[in-house]
Amino acid sequence: xxxxxxxxxxxxxxxxxxxxxxxxxxxxxxxxxxxxxxxxxxxxxxxxxxxxxxxxxxxxxxxxxxxxxxxxxxxxxxxxxxxxxxxxxxxxxxxxxxxxxxxxxxxxxxxxxxxxxxxxxxxxxxxxxxxxxxxxxxxxxxxxxxxxxxxxxxxxxxxxxxxxxxxxxxxxxxxxxxxxxxxxxxxxxxxxxxxxxxxxxxxxxxxxxxxxxxxxxxxxxxxxxxxxxxxxxx
Numbered sequence: 001x002x003x004x005x006x007x008x009x010x011x012x013x014x015x016x017x018x019x020x021x022x023x024x025x026x027x028x029x030x031x032x033x034x035x036x037x038x039x040x041x042x043x044x045x046x047x048x049x050x051x052x053x054x055x056x057x058x059x060x061x062x063x064x065x066x067x068x069x070x071x072x073x074x075x076x077x078x079x080x081x082x083x084x085x086x087x088x089x090x091x092x093x094x095x096x097x098x099x100x101x102x103x104x105x106x107x108x109x110x111x112x113x114x115x116x117x118x119x120x121x122x123x124x125x126x127x128x129x130x131x132x133x134x135x136x137x138x139x140x141x142x143x144x145x146x147x148x149x150x151x152x153x154x155x156x157x158x159x160x161x162x163x164x165x166x167x168x169x170x171x172x173x174x175x176x177x178x179x180x181x182x183x184x185x186x187x188x189x190x191x192x193x194x195x196x197x198x199x200x201x202x203x204x205x206x207x208x209x210x211x212x213x214x215x216x217x218x219x220x221x222x223x224x225x226x227x228x229x230x231x232x233x234x
Contacts, residue, residue, distance in 0.1 A: 171220035
């Protein structure tokens, strides 16, 4: 009531003076209210994004776990039967570099599983790694193509040029090519047989302006230091 009485005493001049202040106050109040609403909304969106991100990560981990488990089950199931549908024997790698020197493997399949000297050893995915160099009753020794000094006939996929892969150890190779032969990082080097299986991948090309030949450095398509299973052609 007191406020109403005071307000009724204001004349037009006073109200005209105070009105701009009231307008500014209303604008500021609305701005603060909108800002609070905006920041609350942004905070909620950030929290929701974080929650969704955690859920996606959890699902990805679960899918990866299922995939790994399924792969291991498939490999172990095949390993129990030993014989592969294409006439190959699946063997577990007992030791690999650096436990064994000079790019050799020891596998748990031998003469008892029909493994023979010179049998081709490959990855389950297809690329070939080497050949059986010694056979025992329940195990065998595998010499990888990347063993130091080992020479393997191959073909450069880019232009079907025959090459000789020279093993330099540690899953690495060296190839010497004429200067004018086209080759780039990532090019595939395949076996010279009719199956054309992957042997190595080009990693570096070295050539000097005065050289007639260039040195191509390549590497095994897999990490030989972490091999677990291989296929062997009896």
